[in-house]
Amino acid sequence: MSRAHNFNAGPAALPTEVLESAQTETVDFNNTGMSVMELSHRSPDYETVHNQAIASIKSLLDVPDDYEVLLLQGGASLQFPMIPMNFLPQGQTANYILTGSWSEKALKEAKLLGQTRSSASAEESNYTYIPNTSQLGLSEEDAYVHITSNNTIFGTQWQNFDLDWKSPLIADMSSDILSKPIPVERFSMIYAGAQKNLGPSGVTVVIIKKDLLNQSAESVPTLMRYDTHADKNSLYHTPPTFAIYMLNKVLNWIEQNGGAEGMRQRNTEKAELLYNVIDESNGFYQGHAQEESRSYMNVTFNLPSEDLNKKFLQEAKEAGFVGLNGHRSVGGCRASIYNAVSLESCQALKEFMIEFQNNNE
Known part of the structure; x- marks a missing residue:
């Protein structure tokens, strides 16, 4: 499995x-x-x-x-x-x-x-x-x-x-x-x-x-x-x-896996994959946090409409992504990328986000 x-x-x-x-x-x-x-x-x-x-x-x-x-x-x-x-x-x-x-x-x-x-x-x-x-x-x-x-x-x-x-x-x-x-x-x-x-x-x-x-x-x-x-x-x-x-x-x-410094490097690389997609999306993905306060553990974002939020989450679920629903206080989407979340999973989410934008702009 x-x-x-x-x-x-x-x-x-x-x-x-x-x-x-x-x-x-x-x-x-x-x-x-x-x-x-x-x-x-x-x-x-x-x-x-x-x-x-x-x-x-x-x-x-x-x-x-x-x-x-x-x-x-x-x-x-x-x-x-x-x-x-x-x-x-x-x-x-x-x-x-x-x-x-x-x-x-x-x-x-x-x-x-x-x-x-x-x-x-x-x-x-x-x-x-x-x-x-x-x-x-x-x-x-x-x-x-x-x-x-x-x-x-x-x-x-x-x-x-x-x-x-x-x-x-x-x-x-x-x-x-x-x-x-x-x-x-x-x-x-x-x-x-x-x-x-x-x-x-x-x-x-x-x-x-x-x-x-x-x-x-x-x-x-x-x-x-x-x-x-x-x-x-x-x-x-x-x-x-x-x-x-x-x-x-x-x-x-x-x-x-390198101790605390190894985790910092690992988590920075994962977070930057996703924040780069958000920053390069021309507003299609809208991050909730101001850039200087961004979390390297929880990446929160919305799409241009609630209908697109729902479509994104549904298609992500069908593609094997779990837990991307944002909290009701913020809405939209949230990718929690704690220590054990792999770089491969973040890379897969990055590619999914880019493909979804290309298909829905």
Whole structure:
């Protein structure tokens, strides 16, 4: 059976090599006579996988020694309330930079738990850009600043973190973590659901500075405290063992393909194939994001009419392309080109887009 050209926004494509490797171990992992899904999370065989995954994240992202790497459940959305529960004390204000739907959702949860503000927002343009340095309105009085590094729905992405953030910087990197090198030392906390660049759904990676861990009030419930999970090596309760097993395999695949820098080169080449089609189409394909804010993970675009949008998506589906429907907030089309999406799939989409334009202008 041929593999689909999978452009789903998440859960997203996984490397074929990883899937094939997992397939061979489904019934008997590491000569245990059991699947990894059947192993005790306290067993040496599983703990080796668990610790390898944490070590690989530290290595691939050059995580400094004064950070912890946690593997948590609940998806990135559980971090939306956990962050203010732990780091937004009474009398202080958290600053949420709004660049799309997920930053809006993070802010909504924080408002339930403490005082917030939004010193910068791109909402008035339907999130076509990332606010520039002069628009950010940062303050030393902020308890923390929260950003969403890549916006899957609108197709925009932060290109620069080399700023004076003035207070702890926390980033939701669910859709671009390990798609390129990241200056981890610029952040107090990074969190990311795995199901776009790192593996299947079910596990969330948290990279957190150790000096944040002792800031939680005693009233925060045990399971919602980051120090609980740090103290127990993310084994306080049963972790999502199969998701972590797959995460470890994907991390190995990233390492074998050049690490974070290899992913940056790979993803840049893929994205430029598609953006070149858009830019050279004389307006037939209309990108949603402003050029300087374009995402290298999610390419969003519309065609000249809704009828052509529908025709494009239908013919693309018939040609073996999956997941190209745009979100209702933007409409049109979206190609999510995360780490595991192949250059060949992007080349095939490029050729399809050019042929569709030639047949429908």
